[in-house]
Amino acid sequence: MMDSPPILAAEYVTKRFRKDSGLFARGEDVTALDDVGIVLAAGETLALVGESGSGKSTLARVLMRLVRADDGRVLFRGTDIARLRGADLMAFRRAVQMVFQDPFASLNPRLSVGRIVAEPLAIHGIGDRAERRKRVAAALESVGLAAADAGRAPHAFSGGQRQRIAIARALIAEPEAIVLDEPMSALDVTVQRQILGLLNDLKVSHRLAYLFITHDLGVARALADRVAVMHRGHIVETGAAEAVFGSPVDPYTARLLAAIPVLGAGRRTGGAP
Amino acid sequence: MTALLSVENLTIAFRGAAGPAVDGVSFALERGRTLGLVGESGSGKSTVALALLRLMPPAARMRSGAIRFDGTDILAASETALASLRGRRIAMIFQEPTAALDPVMTIGDQIAEPFVIHEKRSWREARAAARRLLERVGIPPERATNYPFELSGGQRQRAMIAAAIALKPALLVADEPTTALDVTVQKDILDLLLGLQAEIGMAMVFISHDLAVVSMMADTITVMRAGAVVEHGPTRDIIERPHQPYTQALLDAARMRVPERMAR
Numbered sequence: 001m002m003d004s005p006p007i008l009a010a011e012y013v014t015k016r017f018r019k020d021s022g023l024f025a026r027g028e029d030v031t032a033l034d035d036v037g038i039v040l041a042a043g044e045t046l047a048l049v050g051e052s053g054s055g056k057s058t059l060a061r062v063l064m065r066l067v068r069a070d071d072g073r074v075l076f077r078g079t080d081i082a083r084l085r086g087a088d089l090m091a092f093r094r095a096v097q098m099v100f101q102d103p104f105a106s107l108n109p110r111l112s113v114g115r116i117v118a119e120p121l122a123i124h125g126i127g128d129r130a131e132r133r134k135r136v137a138a139a140l141e142s143v144g145l146a147a148a149d150a151g152r153a154p155h156a157f158s159g160g161q162r163q164r165i166a167i168a169r170a171l172i173a174e175p176e177a178i179v180l181d182e183p184m185s186a187l188d189v190t191v192q193r194q195i196l197g198l199l200n201d202l203k204v205s206h207r208l209a210y211l212f213i214t215h216d217l218g219v220a221r222a223l224a225d226r227v228a229v230m231h232r233g234h235i236v237e238t239g240a241a242e243a244v245f246g247s248p249v250d251p252y253t254a255r256l257l258a259a260i261p262v263l264g265a266g267r268r269t270g271g272a273p
Numbered sequence: 274m275t276a277l278l279s280v281e282n283l284t285i286a287f288r289g290a291a292g293p294a295v296d297g298v299s300f301a302l303e304r305g306r307t308l309g310l311v312g313e314s315g316s317g318k319s320t321v322a323l324a325l326l327r328l329m330p331p332a333a334r335m336r337s338g339a340i341r342f343d344g345t346d347i348l349a350a351s352e353t354a355l356a357s358l359r360g361r362r363i364a365m366i367f368q369e370p371t372a373a374l375d376p377v378m379t380i381g382d383q384i385a386e387p388f389v390i391h392e393k394r395s396w397r398e399a400r401a402a403a404r405r406l407l408e409r410v411g412i413p414p415e416r417a418t419n420y421p422f423e424l425s426g427g428q429r430q431r432a433m434i435a436a437a438i439a440l441k442p443a444l445l446v447a448d449e450p451t452t453a454l455d456v457t458v459q460k461d462i463l464d465l466l467l468g469l470q471a472e473i474g475m476a477m478v479f480i481s482h483d484l485a486v487v488s489m490m491a492d493t494i495t496v497m498r499a500g501a502v503v504e505h506g507p508t509r510d511i512i513e514r515p516h517q518p519y520t521q522a523l524l525d526a527a528r529m530r531v532p533e534r535m536a537r
Contacts, residue, residue: 051455188313189482189526196529215456218530245532259460261485263527264512 005078007177007209008040008063008096012072015058032058034233035072040177045203045210047220047241049256050230056213059230060181063211064098094124097170101182103162107154113140113165114150120173139168142205143198160191164198171202177209184219196222217260221245229253276301276341277476278325278444283338285320285329293336294320296500300493304443307470307477309491309508311484311523317500318480322448325478326359343443361391364437368449370429374421380432381407381417387439406435410465427458434465441473448480463489485527488512496520 015033032055040046050056061067063074065081074081076092084092097120100106107116114136121132137147143164154162163183170178180199184192196219203210203223214220220227221241228238229250237250248254278301285295295317302308312318323329325340327347340347342363345354367373375383384406385399394402404414410431412424421429430450437445447466451459463486470477479490487494487508494511496503496519504517515521 051457189484189530190313190522193522193526193529216530217456217532218528221532222529255457257532259457260531261456261459261463261483261489262531263485263488263524264509 004042005075006039006041007077008038008211009075010036010038010059010063010072011075012037013059013062013069013074014071015055015062015067015069031233033062033069036230036233036235038063038228038235038238040209040211042176043207043209044225045212045223047224047227048211048213048230049215049217049220049227051215051256053232054230055233056230057181060098060179060211060213064096064179065092090124094120094173095176097173097175097178099163099166099170099178099180099183102186103159103166104186106166107162109154111154112150113145113152113154113157116154116165117150117169117172120169124173126173135172136168139172140165142171142202143168158191159187160195163187163195167195167198167202171206174206175208177211179211179213181213182215183212185215192219199223217245217256229256277304277343278302278478279339279341280321280325281339281341283321283324283340284336285317285324285338286334286336287330288332288334292500294333294500295324298338298495298497298500298502300495300502300505302444302476302478304476305470305474306493307479307491309487309494310478310480310497311482311487311494312497313482313523315499316497318497319448321497322365322446322478322480325444325446326363326365327355357391360387360437360442361440362442363444363446364440364442365446365448366430366433366437366450368452370426370433371421373433374429376421379418379420380412380424381419384417384432384436384439387436391440402439403435406439407432409469410435411461427454427462430454430458430462431465434462434469438469438473438475442475444476444478445470446478446480449482450479451486452481452483459486466490483527484512484523485530488527496523 013033013036016029016031019028019030036059048056062069081092117136117139118132121127121135127135136150140147140149145164154165184195187195200223202208212223224241226239227241227244228235231252237244237248237253244253248257281299283295283298284293286293298321300308310318310321335348381400381403384403385396388394388399388402389396404417407414407417412428412431424432451462454462479487481487491508493506494508495505498519504515504520511520512524515524
């Protein structure tokens with residue numbers, strides 16, 4: 001592991017937001033990330049778990065260079081991403097893809113599915129028309145859709161299918177890592193299971209690293225090698241998934257685990273409430 | 274024992290839709306008990322919830338069926354009769370307290386309002402009762418003069434619960450009451466509802482997409498899919514011996530959401 005630098009590493013990252021000083025509220029700084037460190041190695045799945053407002057989505061945005069950290073730095077294969085320019089920046093943008101929570105918002109409704117999935121190829125100048133068509137078909141098939149779906153519009157698809165389209169778009173440029181920000185939260189529970197299975201398969205077949213952001217600890221457990229627990233802008237605990245879930249050290253992690261609703265744990269079925 | 278609430282062969286269609294949104298749904302609920310209604314999006318569970326108070330959207334058409342609540346035929350009752358039931362004998366809480374609470378009224382006054390409307394009490398008395406209710410649901414009573422936007426999501430849901438249970442209803446309809454909340458807040462709200470139910474003795478129709486949450490609250494579970502009842506039974510039977518593959522799929526999904534150490 002030590003011979004090659006990790007795909008992504010955040011070091012001492014701090015990010016503050018200035019709250020609007022509106023009619024009722026005072027303008028004050030909110031520290032979304034406070035001295036956060038995180039490492040994503042090649043081929044591993046790291047789950048970033050926490051509740052709303054914990055800072056997990058802000059961390060994803062900082063890692064993607066969508067927002068700039070106030071302090072600290074993010075390294076892509078050992079290089080500070082703030083210093084990336086030109087071809088190096090394009091290489092970073094290609095190597096690290098992102099999938100968002102809401103597939104109704106993240107897919108342009110005016111483009112065909114084929115155009116949407118092919119867009120990274122156009123941006124990175126990969127292949128000619130025939131080559132792109134071939135790659136789009138392969139990407140769609142790898143996420144369980146049909147090559148013929150390329151000609152259809154996103155609105156013809158269900159939420160789960162749309163998330164498959166978003167995953168196909170992330171895959172097509174052959175990334176090393178995908179940052180997935182609550183990719184299943186907007187989906188029905190039975191569809192969530194299907195997407196989870198797909199992500200597990202793709203991780204192996206495409207040798208991907210995932211940074212998987214979720215509020216759902218069960219999903220994190222099902223997918224992740226390692227887990228980082230965030231609370232109020234801090235990473236309160238990080239470790240192998242079995243260790244964190246099996247014997248949490250931090251009291252907040254323990255509280256999160258204890259709050260998960262468990263089938264049949266209610267007083268009506270004889271379990272402890 | 275006569276049921277407090279009975280729904281028979283309820284069928285509701287939306288204008289312009291291909292099939293009915295609710296298709297021949299029947300269930301019954303006894304006093305003080307909880308019926309869990311579980312299903313995914315489009316299952317019709319929220320339409321059933323609204324029908325219990327005859328609050329269907331204008332595009333909805335009742336095709337057939339009957340709803341009886343404590344001797345009243347809900348679908349045939351006069352508007353006056355319904356108005357005296359709603360908020361007094363049957364109360365409802367929703368997923369989004371922000372949408373259900375009046376943004377320009379203090380939470381204290383919103384909780385006090387049922388006392389003024391249904392019991393003709395003075396605002397002074399009603400506000401004092403509201404402060405006691407706030408305390409009961411875990412909000413400091415001095416927050417009574419706050420507006421909904423000044424509260425957190427969990428506190429707003431507590432305030433909505435306080436307003437709903439103010440007049441000790443016989444039935445509380447809870448439609449995804451914890452879906453928008455963080456898991457630690459969800460646990461507190463579920464505990465609060467169970468505690469209030471024990472105190473007041475109200476029955477609940479508890480609606481959720483989350484079978485694990487429903488299993489913690491309900492005596493019996495009705496599983497819905499595409500408008501129809503897939504399976505119905507005591508909670509233990511549903512989770513230990515489901516008969517339908519769809520129920521099994523929901524169970525598998527619920528188990529997936531629990532880290533292994535805690536899974537049963």
